[in-house]
Amino acid sequence: MAPTKSVHPMLSELASRHTISTRSRAIANCGQTKDVSRTKRKADCSPSKENKANKRTAFGDRNVNVNDLKIKALDDKHKVGLKSSLPVKKVTVQVKTLTSVKTILKPRQNENLLAPPPAPGHKIVTRATGKTVIVPDQTAQKPKEVLKDSTNANKANKRLSNEFEKTEETLYCTALEDVNDTPYFSAKKHQGTRSEKSTESSPCNNGEQASANNISLVAEQIETRLNLGNHEVPYDVEDYDKENWDDIFQVSHYAMDIFNYLKDREASFQIPDYMDRQICLTRWMRSLLVDWMVEIQESFELNHETLYLGVKLVDMYLSRMTVGKETLQLVGAAAMFIASKYDERIPPSVDDFLYICDGAYSRRELIRMEMNLLKICGFDLGIPISYRFLRRYARCAKISMPVLTLARYILEYSLMDYKTVTIRDSKLASAALYLALKMKKISGWTPTLEFYTGYSLMEIMQVVFLLNNGISQPPKSQLMTVRNKYSHKIFFEVARTPLVKNEDL
Numbered sequence: 001m002a003p004t005k006s007v008h009p010m011l012s013e014l015a016s017r018h019t020i021s022t023r024s025r026a027i028a029n030c031g032q033t034k035d036v037s038r039t040k041r042k043a044d045c046s047p048s049k050e051n052k053a054n055k056r057t058a059f060g061d062r063n064v065n066v067n068d069l070k071i072k073a074l075d076d077k078h079k080v081g082l083k084s085s086l087p088v089k090k091v092t093v094q095v096k097t098l099t100s101v102k103t104i105l106k107p108r109q110n111e112n113l114l115a116p117p118p119a120p121g122h123k124i125v126t127r128a129t130g131k132t133v134i135v136p137d138q139t140a141q142k143p144k145e146v147l148k149d150s151t152n153a154n155k156a157n158k159r160l161s162n163e164f165e166k167t168e169e170t171l172y173c174t175a176l177e178d179v180n181d182t183p184y185f186s187a188k189k190h191q192g193t194r195s196e197k198s199t200e201s202s203p204c205n206n207g208e209q210a211s212a213n214n215i216s217l218v219a220e221q222i223e224t225r226l227n228l229g230n231h232e233v234p235y236d237v238e239d240y241d242k243e244n245w246d247d248i249f250q251v252s253h254y255a256m257d258i259f260n261y262l263k264d265r266e267a268s269f270q271i272p273d274y275m276d277r278q279i280c281l282t283r284w285m286r287s288l289l290v291d292w293m294v295e296i297q298e299s300f301e302l303n304h305e306t307l308y309l310g311v312k313l314v315d316m317y318l319s320r321m322t323v324g325k326e327t328l329q330l331v332g333a334a335a336m337f338i339a340s341k342y343d344e345r346i347p348p349s350v351d352d353f354l355y356i357c358d359g360a361y362s363r364r365e366l367i368r369m370e371m372n373l374l375k376i377c378g379f380d381l382g383i384p385i386s387y388r389f390l391r392r393y394a395r396c397a398k399i400s401m402p403v404l405t406l407a408r409y410i411l412e413y414s415l416m417d418y419k420t421v422t423i424r425d426s427k428l429a430s431a432a433l434y435l436a437l438k439m440k441k442i443s444g445w446t447p448t449l450e451f452y453t454g455y456s457l458m459e460i461m462q463v464v465f466l467l468n469n470g471i472s473q474p475p476k477s478q479l480m481t482v483r484n485k486y487s488h489k490i491f492f493e494v495a496r497t498p499l500v501k502n503e504d505l
Helices: 010-018 022-026 049-054 064-071 076-085 144-157 177-179 183-188 194-199 205-227 255-270 281-298 304-316 328-343 352-356 365-377 387-398 401-416 423-440 447-453 459-473 479-486
Strands: 122-126 131-135
Touching: 255 387, 255 423, 281 304, 281 328, 281 401, 281 479, 304 328, 304 365, 304 387, 304 401, 328 352, 328 365, 352 365, 387 401, 387 423, 387 447, 401 423, 401 459, 401 479, 423 447, 423 459
Parallel strands: none
Antiparallel strands: 122 131
């Protein structure tokens, strides 16, 4: 047997002071009569057993009494022993009796009146509460025909909102049918022709009939003027709308009416020759402004419709107001700001336009100019622009994308030319498309283009010569934004297309 190790007195004292269960402590206390066994060592950060009461259950109270849990876990015998050992305190409870409340029944209004007799097939029943009600009499015998009619009436009045399919048992009644079933309308229905003649002769109905005739007359005049609903296409013209009748994006059902309406509105936005009244401005300064607006459209990646609408707003403002050259750029920035709000899904902010103006204007000046522009145009931004007409005419003639891009280049380059300000936008679009067809050597002015544009070749030739002269002039270094834009591969490099002489048009 191995000899017993001697324990230093200081080690025994430290073990007893810090209550550490160690093997040395057990050896030091081996002389005591109490049986000592080796205890299980616990981790340094393990929670104490005294905190078991703070453990939270899933849906119970967080503060649970440990004694209550132990009592519930014990057997019946241990419960009896525990309860007997605990002191019992008697508590006397005084029972309070509530005073009796008497219910006072007040006579109802019109209670003494005689009740109406029950309908056929019903009876009067007095319930235990003393209330008299009328209920259906199930014992009463009814004729078979009456029962059949009543069941059909119940089926007709039945409305099931949760049903999505019509069945034989479910009957959906419209509002008009419900109204016609009322006694008033049924009586009106059976009056006959006598009431109709009397109502026609009344002065009120004569006034209503006159107003209805006036409304129909105005509607006919508008329809005749706008040529609404006239979708009859000549035999030698390709019916583009009929071919795309089921395409929801082409809106072929009323596309012709839309563009007839836009052509009719062009007269309301006609711009006169205003440059003679502008003391501080010149045509060259306007061309520089339009070139700068094209640069804004390219920098912010705006739609082409935004650019055309912005230029149109500038011309409308300059035709009615006298502007200095230091304010001209502010007019262009405010016009592009309004057009981007009208046409863009996410328009640039005010700070973006102030930044692109290089801090020349304040926020207050830009917003005030925006207000002035909106007042000048009467808050009517549905202005017909040439770009929309060009897209419509190119689709109807089934023009390829390179030819359409060339026509867009011609049309966008004409924005800088002051001579095109007084020309209608639909005529400008037609002339640009014809010039592009001639430059690509594809075809001339076809019957299809003449039908959808509404212009003959003789009506647009003067505008074609004007556009051709504009792009045939040698480019200037200050006005190169449009040429550089359409010289890119994205736009098929249409700016480098060979030019055509006026004699060959």
